[in-house]
Amino acid sequence: MTPRQIRRLADVQVGAELPEQTSRVTRADLVRYAGASGDFNVIHWNERVAREVGLPGVIAHGMLTAGLAARAVTSWVGDPGAVVDYQVRFSRPVVVPDDDAGAELTVRGRVAAVGEDGRVRVDLTVTSGGDKVLSLARAVVVLS
Amino acid sequence: MALDAGLVGRSYPPSAVYEVGREKIAEFATALGDPDPVYRDPAAARAAGHPDVIAPPTFAIVLSLGAGNVVVEDPDVGIDYSRVVHGEQRFTHHRPIRAGDRLVATATIDTVRTVAGNDMLTTRVDLATEDGEPVCTTHSMLVARGPA
Numbered sequence: 001m002t003p004r005q006i007r008r009l010a011d012v013q014v015g016a017e018l019p020e021q022t023s024r025v026t027r028a029d030l031v032r033y034a035g036a037s038g039d040f041n042v043i044h045w046n047e048r049v050a051r052e053v054g055l056p057g058v059i060a061h062g063m064l065t066a067g068l069a070a071r072a073v074t075s076w077v078g079d080p081g082a083v084v085d086y087q088v089r090f091s092r093p094v095v096v097p098d099d100d101a102g103a104e105l106t107v108r109g110r111v112a113a114v115g116e117d118g119r120v121r122v123d124l125t126v127t128s129g130g131d132k133v134l135s136l137a138r139a140v141v142v143l144s
Numbered sequence: 145m146a147l148d149a150g151l152v153g154r155s156y157p158p159s160a161v162y163e164v165g166r167e168k169i170a171e172f173a174t175a176l177g178d179p180d181p182v183y184r185d186p187a188a189a190r191a192a193g194h195p196d197v198i199a200p201p202t203f204a205i206v207l208s209l210g211a212g213n214v215v216v217e218d219p220d221v222g223i224d225y226s227r228v229v230h231g232e233q234r235f236t237h238h239r240p241i242r243a244g245d246r247l248v249a250t251a252t253i254d255t256v257r258t259v260a261g262n263d264m265l266t267t268r269v270d271l272a273t274e275d276g277e278p279v280c281t282t283h284s285m286l287v288a289r290g291p292a
Binding site: 003004006029037038039063066067068071074075080081084085086088089090136139 | 171172176177178183188191192193202205209210229231232233236237240
């Protein structure tokens with residue numbers, strides 16, 4: 001097993017950028033996430049119902065988008081247990097077409113604050129097809 | 145229909161105990177496409193300083209969704225679920241959730257607001273072990289869109 005590299009507080013500066021992360025979300029991913037999370041809301045798998053309630057089509061679970069965005073932080077830190085706070089505001093649905101390519105999700109992150117107590121705030125920008133899908137996405141990690 | 149401000153602070157009975165399983169954590173991590181062994185391999189988790197495999201930072205939604213339903217289903221809240229969208233979500237971790245945890249969820253109505261005909265309801269869910277150790281606090285804001 002390769003030793004785990006956990007990011008150190010001394011190596012983190014305000015303004016540092018996280019590696020950009022790109023994911024694809026397909027209908028199959030929505031089904032898998034519904035089962036894992038227990039969120040079976042029909043707008044995440046039924047095109048007919050999604051359109052009936054005024055959506056452009058089947059949309060991704062907001063918490064799937066948020067969970068994928070959090071990965072950018074946990075892989076950058078090296079220890080998901082370092083995340084002490086994570087908050088998101090959903091601004092625009094991620095429409096997932098019924099094809100093999102699905103929707104693309106791009107996550108960028110930037111260190112916004114570093115506290116002497118080891119608390120580091122990372123602000124994320126999460127977009128799909130060029131549109132911001134989270135109007136706020138912010139994680140606080142504790143590093144030593 | 146505007147939400148009644150008198151609902152703020154209303155608390156609901158604690159949930160049944162939810163036992164966090166290694167397989168459930170692995171299933172959730174796989175659904176996020178996350179290969180990190182800290183979610184699957186107890187030895188890898190121990191090497192990272194955890195007593196057992198830990199859960200991804202958003203795993204608590206599994207418990208807070210269920211606990212939050214008691215609020216949405218409260219007849220006094222009277223929210224039309226077909227018009228509900230998830231507005232905001234926050235997780236405050238007192239420590240990572242890990243396999244073997246036996247957790248109890250307690251839901252409380254934190255804030256209610258009506259803005260431009262839309263009802264906004266924020267529910268706090270406190271997750272603690274059955275012995276009372278605080279593990280995670282979640283805040284979920286739901287928006288019920290008013291009739292057009």
